[in-house]
Amino acid sequence: MENKRVIFSEELDKARHNILAMSSLVEEGLGKALAAFQNNDNELANAVKEGDAAVNSMQLQIEDAVVILIATQQPVARDLREIFTMLKITVNLERAGDHAVHLAKTAMKLSGKVSFRAMERLALMVKTGQEMIRAAISAYLKQDPDAARQAAALDDVIDGEHKKISEEMLKLMKKHPELLKKALRFLHTSGDIERLGDHITNICEAIIYMTESKHEELNE
Helix, strand or coil: CCHHHHHHHHHHHHHHHHHHHHHHHHHHHHHHHHHHHHHHCHHEEEEEEHHHHHHHHHHHHHHHHHHHHHHCCCHHHHHHHHHHHHHHHHHHHHHHHHHHHHHHHHHHHCCCCCCCCCHHHHHHHHHHHHHHHHHHHHHHHHCHHHHHHHHHHHHHHHHHHHHHHHHHHHHHHHHHHHHHHHHHHHHHHHHHHHHHHHHHHHHHHHHHHHCCCCCCCCCC
């Protein structure tokens, strides 16, 4: 029985390592997508789309490993909460990766470099999203619920910048109707990145459930 528990712990550690690697891929993809969007770099945008395949593959790898753990190692209640959290993390990281792809696709659709002043706000949203990912995964690995709450609080920055972008784009469309199409696409992209923060918040809520055995809604 003791040997079985050692094997279980080792497999859990492998899954944790893979989650960290997956989060790094997602964070890297977001950075590349932002650079592609800022510079209208189609080659870099294509690289983001290709990199997303690795994120999806890692998600399946982690989920398969977790299913095997449940089937073969008879995890106890505390273990099951972490396994549940692992599944929540991989699902939400995969969705965060999708937002990087959407941003990259927008970069390919826009003709010429976007010169809206709101670009700085969008860049802050993406960078804050990256920071949220790092902080949330760190909170998971440390099993620190307060750190998870602090990570989720960063979503207020993303929401605030999206609100300001929405206001700026509406003013721009009224003043310069010829920019309507680009402004709408930019606004849609901002909304997409705003949802990125929601996915990381979901991860933070799962961490709190794992460590404190309670459901807590963050950023209501």
